[in-house]
Amino acid sequence: xxxxxxxxxxxxxxxxxxxxxxxxxxxxxxxxxxxxxxxxxxxxxxxxxxxxxxxxxxxxxxxxxxxxxxxxxxxxxxxxxxxxxxxxxxxxxxxxxxxxxxxxxxxxxxxxxxxxxxxxxxxxxxxxxxxxxxxxxxxxxxxxxxxxxxxxxxxxxxxxxxxxxxxxxxxx
Amino acid sequence: xxxxxxxxxxxxxxxxxxxxxxxxxxxxxxxxxxxxxxxxxxxxxxxxxxxxxxxxxxxxxxxxxxxxxxxxxxxxxxxxxxxxxxxxxxxxxxxxxxxxxxxxxxxxxxxxxxxxxxxxxxxxxxxxxxxxxxxxxxxxxxxxxxxxxxxxxxxxxxxxxxxxxxxxxxxxxxxxxxxxxxxxxxxxxxxxxxxxxxxxxxxxxxxxxxxxxxxxxxxxxxxxxxxxxxxxxxxxxxxxxxxxxxxxxxxxxxxxxxxx
Numbered sequence: 001x002x003x004x005x006x007x008x009x010x011x012x013x014x015x016x017x018x019x020x021x022x023x024x025x026x027x028x029x030x031x032x033x034x035x036x037x038x039x040x041x042x043x044x045x046x047x048x049x050x051x052x053x054x055x056x057x058x059x060x061x062x063x064x065x066x067x068x069x070x071x072x073x074x075x076x077x078x079x080x081x082x083x084x085x086x087x088x089x090x091x092x093x094x095x096x097x098x099x100x101x102x103x104x105x106x107x108x109x110x111x112x113x114x115x116x117x118x119x120x121x122x123x124x125x126x127x128x129x130x131x132x133x134x135x136x137x138x139x140x141x142x143x144x145x146x147x148x149x150x151x152x153x154x155x156x157x158x159x160x161x162x163x164x165x166x167x168x169x170x171x172x
Numbered sequence: 173x174x175x176x177x178x179x180x181x182x183x184x185x186x187x188x189x190x191x192x193x194x195x196x197x198x199x200x201x202x203x204x205x206x207x208x209x210x211x212x213x214x215x216x217x218x219x220x221x222x223x224x225x226x227x228x229x230x231x232x233x234x235x236x237x238x239x240x241x242x243x244x245x246x247x248x249x250x251x252x253x254x255x256x257x258x259x260x261x262x263x264x265x266x267x268x269x270x271x272x273x274x275x276x277x278x279x280x281x282x283x284x285x286x287x288x289x290x291x292x293x294x295x296x297x298x299x300x301x302x303x304x305x306x307x308x309x310x311x312x313x314x315x316x317x318x319x320x321x322x323x324x325x326x327x328x329x330x331x332x333x334x335x336x337x338x339x340x341x342x343x344x345x346x347x348x349x350x351x352x353x354x355x356x357x358x359x360x361x362x363x364x365x366x367x368x369x370x371x372x373x374x375x376x377x378x379x380x381x382x383x384x385x386x387x388x389x390x391x392x393x394x395x396x397x398x399x400x401x402x403x404x405x406x407x408x409x410x411x412x413x414x415x416x417x418x419x420x421x422x423x424x425x426x427x428x429x430x431x432x
Contacts, residue, residue: 066298
């Protein structure tokens with residue numbers, strides 16, 4: 001009996017770890033799905049010094065890259081961005097419609113902890129968020145205990161996606 | 173005294189002697205390194221960098237294995253022990269193997285197993301393109317009419333557009349594949365210097381020798397702890413031997429005085 005209880009306990013403890021890491025959706029599939037199966041050609045935004053500085057202020061670290069690709073069609077833009085939670089990058093997809101976040105989806109999670117950020121109860125908090133003048137989100141995002149760094153990474157990415165979207169909207 | 177009688181008594185001075193011999197080496201090391209550390213400034217130990225390959229290897233400051241290099245225009249892209257270099261500048265640390273590098277226009281593209289890294293002429297990263305979701309692992313990278321081409325593990329060829337945003341499948345064509353080139357000894361020295369960063373100061377080595385961390389980061393300090401305990405035991409056992417001998421001598425003198 002004790003053995004069975006031990007096996008069940010061990011299994012229930014290891015189960016979350018088993019589903020913690022992984023590719024939940026391929027970025028190309030997310031992009032295609034966001035445009036109902038007819039994705040536009042990718043476009044690129046070259047980062048000016050000022051733009052890069054703003055991104056680095058949000059991320060609180062250096063950003064290594066001079067351009068970021070995005071997909072734009074009928075006023076909706078899709079961004080697939082990476083940010084490290086604790087040790088490894090979390091790949092997240094953002095759909096922005098009319099300067100508001102329409103969808104947030106964790107596509108690839110490589111960390112061993114903090115995977116709860118991929119669940120809709122967390123990601124739906126971002127919906128309808130806009131970016132303020134101080135490059136903050138217009139809506140507060142509640143954290144998840146034990147997933148602080150992943151929450152922080154996703155919040156930063158949401159701000160970057162909205163900032164980049166604002167930039168391309170101004171350019172148009 | 174017979175041999176059997178000697179065994180019965182507690183050979184305290186023998187243990188003292190053995191302990192002393194064991195502790196000797198550590199005591200000398202502790203004392204010498206301690207004196208040196210007391211005079212770090214005057215000995216300028218923080219400015220002296222250690223060049224011994226043995227020590228640099230021990231500290232993991234020498235790259236392992238052999239470097240691999242590719243030429244892209246006038247620039248040299250190389251990888252040594254996971255570190256990727258642009259000329260002698262450290263770019264990124266990536267466990268994937270560097271498969272080649274090509275230059276087209278102002279862009280330099282280097283291929284890893286599952287990604288393509290785009291650089292500008294100054295070696296700044298333009299974009300790190302994750303190819304793992306679109307293609308199987310890459311085998312090699314090359315150029316065809318100034319366009320970047322890749323060949324995957326199953327020998328499928330894809331050619332990138334001008335902005336390197338889209339990849340189109342292509343038939344086998346005359347592609348100039350990037351091939352590795354030998355690194356000269358001066359280039360290797362330059363990469364080693366970059367790999368080591370600030371290098372290894374003599375002060376660090378002496379400090380680690382003094383604390384025991386030189387032997388092992390985990391259990392090295394316990395060796396020095398053990399030698400410190402040995403010194404304490406030596407002091408106590410030394411005092412015990414002196415005191416017990418004094419007592420014996422007193423008893424002997426008293427006996428001789430009153431029983432002659």
